[in-house]
Amino acid sequence: MAAQARMRSARVLVVHLGALGTEITKNLVLSGIGSLCIIDDKVVSTQDLETQFFVGKEEVGIKRLAAAAPRIQDMNPRVNLDFVAEDFRNKPDSYFQQFDLIVATDLDSFEITKINNISRKFSLPLFVAGLNGLSGYIFVDLIQFDATDDKLKSSMPTSVGQVSERRDVLTVLDHYNEEQNKTYEQIVTRNIYVPFEKMVREGTLKGKLTKRQLKRLTNAVPLTLALLYGTEGSKHVTSEILKEKAKKMCVQLGLLPENLQQRYIDQFSEQAGLEFAPVAAILGGAVAQDVINILGKKQSPLNNFVVLDGISLDMHIFEL
Secondary structure (H helix, E strand, O other): HHEEEEEEEEOEEOOOHHHHHHHHHHHHHHHHEEEEEEEEEOOOOOOHHHOOOOHHHOOOOOEEEHHHHHHHHOOOOOOOOEOOOOHHHHHHHHHHHOOOOEEEEEEOOOHHHHHHHHHHHHOOOOEEEEEEOOEEEEEEEOOOOEEEEEEEEEOOOOEEEEEEEEEEEEEEEEEOOOOOOOEEEEEEEEEEEOOOHHHHHOOOOOOOOOOOOOOOOOHHHHHHHHHHOOOOOHHOOOHHHHHHHHHHHHHHHHHHHOOOOOOHHHHHHHHHOOOOHHHHHHHHHHEEEEEHHOOOEEOOOOOOOEEEOOOOOOEEEOOO
């Protein structure tokens, strides 16, 4: 009940109503969130028709929010919705302070850094997600978050102490469930996050994965980070430039540059920034579920970077 009350009182901002924004919005509205604001200044394009279900072909050329608003409201009239047809970059920092959480989609690295600086300025949880054709990513910055999980007690009870570099178990309390005749552990875990710019420039997997895990690691991980690192727009990066950036990222991550496959490099350079509906559905569902979890303060959240590879069907979660 307490978790549901927190959900109903939460005010969330979604930046951009592209393929990802559409999936995230759908899931949050259906979950019964209290208040949702969507900011987007784009108009409906023919490409939108392939990845969205809030707009129709007769609405091509008009503002996406104007087209989508009635259909979003119809999904759950109890949710308080606000539609802002403006460029989020033109809003003063103070505008974002009114929200409890921000979900940003379809941003370049400069825009991610900008909104992350704002979220940290006001201590706001931030989710950022993006698509690269058959691949996609989620970046999470909750700054510091204490999560409560219930776990069936086993012969190996959970210990208080450090779990990883940025995750610590603070308390473990046993409680008995009479109906199930089982004993559970209530575990409080503290998660510490790093900002986007630090993750991209300093994040590493050195000492965090086994040799077998490193060998099986998809090329989508260094290539995704390579697209997020640098000054040129990811939608116009060439295969040659991406390959050089990915090699440097491999060194930073502790991976072997020679394991980069040309087919992956070519795919990423061709599909950077493209939206595919099935990939948007998977990532949008993951983001929305984690938002619901942290608003309810139940279950440990994602910490702090997720990469989905639509070719191998791998979805990796890393502390970077």
